[in-house]
Amino acid sequence: MNLIEKLLSVDKTKATEKETKKIKSKKLAKLVGEDAEITIRELSGKRYNALQAMLYDKKGNRDMNATYDFNLMCCVYGVVDPCLTDQKLMEHFGASTPKDLAAILFGMETGSIASEIVKLSGLGEDAEEEVKNL
DSSP states (O other): OOHHHHHHTSOGGGGTOOOEEEEEOHHHHHHHTSOOEEEEEOOOHHHHHHHHHTTBOTTSOBOGGGHHHHHHHHHHHHEEETTTTOHHHHHHHTOSSHHHHHHHHHGGGHHHHHHHHHHHTTOHHHHHHHHHTO
């Protein structure tokens, strides 16, 4: 059986399914007083590229001040549980946007969460190292 035949025998919905993974959050564990896991989901290539664009100014130079925002937005789009767009959760924590909620709930942990999301998205070790080094 050649590759085309194999692909034709695959359930085509699998091609668009996004992989998820559970990871521990130290910051949420402190907040809730016990171990806490969050569920992350891979980003699409298009979403990742849009987020990457945040890291550069109009002249194409790397804007190091945008790193934290990049990590926050990776969390907004990549964390599925807890849902950072949940209106009740945002109101409870006094967050006006999902990005604000990510900052409140995860703080500096957003860097390691974003790194896990990038890794899950299949963007390779180089992309993971790039996120860690931002």
